[in-house]
Amino acid sequence: MTEMNDEFKIISVPGLVNWIFLLLVFSIITTIGNCMGYRHPISESLIGMIILSLIALSGVWMENNLPFKIPSIIYIIIIGFILAFPLVPTSAIIIYYVSEVEIISIVTVFLAYVGIGMGNSWDEIRSLDWKALILTMIIITALYVSSGIVTQFINL
Amino acid sequence: MKHIYREKTDKRILKKNPWKNYKLHITILFLVIIAESIGPIEIELLEGVEVSIMPLLYSMVLGLVCYLAKPINWIKRKQARIAEGAMMLFIGILIAKLAVSSGQSIHLIFEMGPALMLQELGHLATILIALPVALLLGFKREAIGMTNSIGREPEVGVVVDKYGFNSPEARGIFALFIIGTIIGTVFISFLASLSTSLLPLHPFAFAMASGVGSASMNAAALGPTLAAFPALETQIEAFAGFSNLLSFSVGIYIVIFLALPLTEKMYYKLEPKIGRRSSSKKEGGDDDGNE
Numbered sequence: 138m139t140e141m142n143d144e145f146k147i148i149s150v151p152g153l154v155n156w157i158f159l160l161l162v163f164s165i166i167t168t169i170g171n172c173m174g175y176r177h178p179i180s181e182s183l184i185g186m187i188i189l190s191l192i193a194l195s196g197v198w199m200e201n202n203l204p205f206k207i208p209s210i211i212y213i214i215i216i217g218f219i220l221a222f223p224l225v226p227t228s229a230i231i232i233y234y235v236s237e238v239e240i241i242s243i244v245t246v247f248l249a250y251v252g253i254g255m256g257n258s259w260d261e262i263r264s265l266d267w268k269a270l271i272l273t274m275i276i277i278t279a280l281y282v283s284s285g286i287v288t289q290f291i292n293l
Numbered sequence: 294m295k296h297i298y299r300e301k302t303d304k305r306i307l308k309k310n311p312w313k314n315y316k317l318h319i320t321i322l323f324l325v326i327i328a329e330s331i332g333p334i335e336i337e338l339l340e341g342v343e344v345s346i347m348p349l350l351y352s353m354v355l356g357l358v359c360y361l362a363k364p365i366n367w368i369k370r371k372q373a374r375i376a377e378g379a380m381m382l383f384i385g386i387l388i389a390k391l392a393v394s395s396g397q398s399i400h401l402i403f404e405m406g407p408a409l410m411l412q413e414l415g416h417l418a419t420i421l422i423a424l425p426v427a428l429l430l431g432f433k434r435e436a437i438g439m440t441n442s443i444g445r446e447p448e449v450g451v452v453v454d455k456y457g458f459n460s461p462e463a464r465g466i467f468a469l470f471i472i473g474t475i476i477g478t479v480f481i482s483f484l485a486s487l488s489t490s491l492l493p494l495h496p497f498a499f500a501m502a503s504g505v506g507s508a509s510m511n512a513a514a515l516g517p518t519l520a521a522f523p524a525l526e527t528q529i530e531a532f533a534g535f536s537n538l539l540s541f542s543v544g545i546y547i548v549i550f551l552a553l554p555l556t557e558k559m560y561y562k563l564e565p566k567i568g569r570r571s572s573s574k575k576e577g578g579d580d581d582g583n584e
Binding site for chain 2: 150151152155156158159160161162163164166167169170173174186189190192193194196197209210211213214215216217218219220221222223228231232235236238240241242243244245246247248249250251252253254255256257258259261262265266268269270271272273274275276277278279280281282283284285286287288289291
């Protein structure tokens, strides 16, 4: 299983210009899917996607340019959270446009990229151990169900 | 050594304007259009038990098919590398969307937040179920790495840090990480779809459950949940985002201080009783040896 260690690190795209254009391409594709699948108006969805792209972009930029060892995900959560916080003046506009973008439309485009990216590791995927496969499914099921039940009993 | 060269070419591919690779992006656009025009399909397994298959599943499967199908010769290794490299960027958009939903529903989260943190204790139930199964399947110390958590990036870090890169425990969690990356999104989407029609839980409980894994797993589980409770969209997104945030922040401490020590203790208690004898001679042997 040692070859898995080499596959472990995914190299991400470098460079600010690359990020901007990739996010733009992604936004356009998502907007089209969002309008087709969920009948949202095209200009609102596009503006919503551009807002989300800017949040993601600032998070990734901060990870690469600020001296702290904080992953971009944390920056993105903080920025998005603050911008939509009810007391912040930007919140009404941000919420209006962002709620025009369905999260499922975003995932549909994202997983299309994941599907093509998976092709690269197809040989490793085929040689996976069936026992580990079963165990992974059991772990995900157990965690999903137990977490749902715990929440239910705590306070709903 | 192959991978060192591979890494260099990968870096070159990704530096050279990956957004200009119109073959890749136009193909993706077509896949998305196909997926969205098919729309969700509901399949009734038994009476009253429905599984809805979402467009996000078709787009992923179609993407893989594009790579593997011989006639589609414009999607190759290069395109796949770009798709893989861009994933980290695109996941930011997903997280931004969840963060905005959470900020919007902050009052709800404050009302229920502190108690919801206990939700992370669901981890412990997972160990009680998964570890015995792992032992019955014949895993040895790999089981410690495999059953302590759902095996996303932070947990992989913890296990590698504690046991070392070449330990059986690390091998276990690597396997979990890789399989989880491959089947996790698809599997949790089916699971969420099945659970929402089978289990009598509150919509917010399903929302919290969606957040147990990675961000893309979270979104994949959200799809069927939102479809089942369309009136509560923003709140469900908010709770799922919050739960995912907890998994990343609180969850990691649960793994370090509770789950991992518990898994280890249980392993040494249970292994002599139910561990497969056939491979017990090989101390710390790898799981490939049991076949």
